[in-house]
Amino acid sequence: MRYAEVRRDVFIHARKMWEAGLVVASSGNASRRIDHDLIAITPTQVAYDAMTEDDIVVVELESGRAIDSLRAPSYELPMHLSIFRSRADVGGIVHTHAPFITTLSVLRKPLPPNIDEMMVWFGGAVDVADYAFTGTEQVGTNVVRALHDRAGAMLANHGNVCVGRDLAHALNVAEVMESAARVYVQALAIGSPIALPEPSITAGRRMYEERGSR
Numbered sequence: 001m002r003y004a005e006v007r008r009d010v011f012i013h014a015r016k017m018w019e020a021g022l023v024v025a026s027s028g029n030a031s032r033r034i035d036h037d038l039i040a041i042t043p044t045q046v047a048y049d050a051m052t053e054d055d056i057v058v059v060e061l062e063s064g065r066a067i068d069s070l071r072a073p074s075y076e077l078p079m080h081l082s083i084f085r086s087r088a089d090v091g092g093i094v095h096t097h098a099p100f101i102t103t104l105s106v107l108r109k110p111l112p113p114n115i116d117e118m119m120v121w122f123g124g125a126v127d128v129a130d131y132a133f134t135g136t137e138q139v140g141t142n143v144v145r146a147l148h149d150r151a152g153a154m155l156a157n158h159g160n161v162c163v164g165r166d167l168a169h170a171l172n173v174a175e176v177m178e179s180a181a182r183v184y185v186q187a188l189a190i191g192s193p194i195a196l197p198e199p200s201i202t203a204g205r206r207m208y209e210e211r212g213s214r
Contacts, residue, residue, distance in 0.1 A: 002068050006032065006040045007056035013094070013167040018048035022096035022174055028159065029074040031084075032092045032167050037061055039084055043071035061085065075135040082140025083147070083163060092167035094174050097159040100181035104128075105154040111181055114193050119204020120211075121176045123150040131156035151208075152177050 014030040017023055026048065031041035043055045057066050057073040064081055066073055074080070080093050104111055111126035113119050118126075129146035132138035143161055146153035151173045152162040162177060164170035187193040196204070 003034065003040060003058050004053070006034050006058070007053045009167060010040045010042060010056045011051065011053040013092070013171050014042050014051065015048055017094055017096060017171060017174070020171075020175060022094075022098040022178060023048070024097070028094070028096045029076050029080070030092070030094045030167060030170075031074075031080045033061075033084055033090070034058070038067075039080065041073045041077060041080055044073060044075045046071065076139070078135065078137045079140040079143055079161065082137070082144050083161070086144045087147070087163065089165070090163040091165050092170040093161060093163050094167070094170045095155075095159060095161045096174050096178070098174065098178040098181070100185050101126075101154060101160045101178050102158070103185055104181055105159055106157050108156050111154070111177070111184055112193070113196050113201055113204070114184060114187070115180055116196065116200060116204055117176055118180050119196070119201055120207045121173055122152050123205060123208040124148075124201075126150075126152050126154055126160070126177060128154040128156050131158075134158065 010030055010032055026045050029042045031039050033039050038058055039061055040056050040058050043057050046055050055071050057069040057071050059066050059073050083093055108128050110128055113125055127146045129142040132142050143153055154160045162170050162173040164173055
């Protein structure tokens with residue numbers, strides 16, 4: 001099979017996502033851009049502990065058709081295609097069901113910038129995309145709208161999606177987001193979290209833009 005290096009990259013980061021506790025069983029998914037015409041994505045309904053490099057699916061970006069692959073692509077392929085088509089800066093995507101960020105997604109409660117890392121890593125608050133049933137084109141449309149030029153968004157009642165220059169970057173975004181969500185949920189249980197002051201938000205946003213964290 002072709003694309004061995006690409007398949008290995010997706011496989012490695014999908015396993016890291018699972019090992020970090022951001023997904024369970026076969027939930028969530030990961031993908032990366034190959035070139036202007038192709039992406040590689042995790043397969044549908046294959047548990048991470050049973051997944052192999054050969055299970056990773058290569059897909060045409062415009063048609064969504066799988067090529068040179070043994071499996072069917074993730075059910076959330078339409079969302080990944082929408083993001084890659086609309087964001088030329090994105091090289092990798094992870095979609096997780098991490099517990100704390102998913103808790104906020106069920107509440108449909110945005111994650112405000114209450115720690116410095118949020119501005120530096122995400123570029124601002126993590127917004128909640130309008131709800132659409134899993135696997136539909138509408139999920140992709142809603143997520144692209146909620147992402148803006150930022151590195152992550154929540155899917156209402158579903159989890160989150162994080163993007164980066166490559167898969168390693170996207171996975172780092174997801175890990176930082178889950179940590180920030182945990183702090184926020186715990187703070188809500190105690191009192192009223194306080195947002196960052198405006199000068200810090202501005203400075204953090206500038207760092208996000210300068211380091212190319214989009």
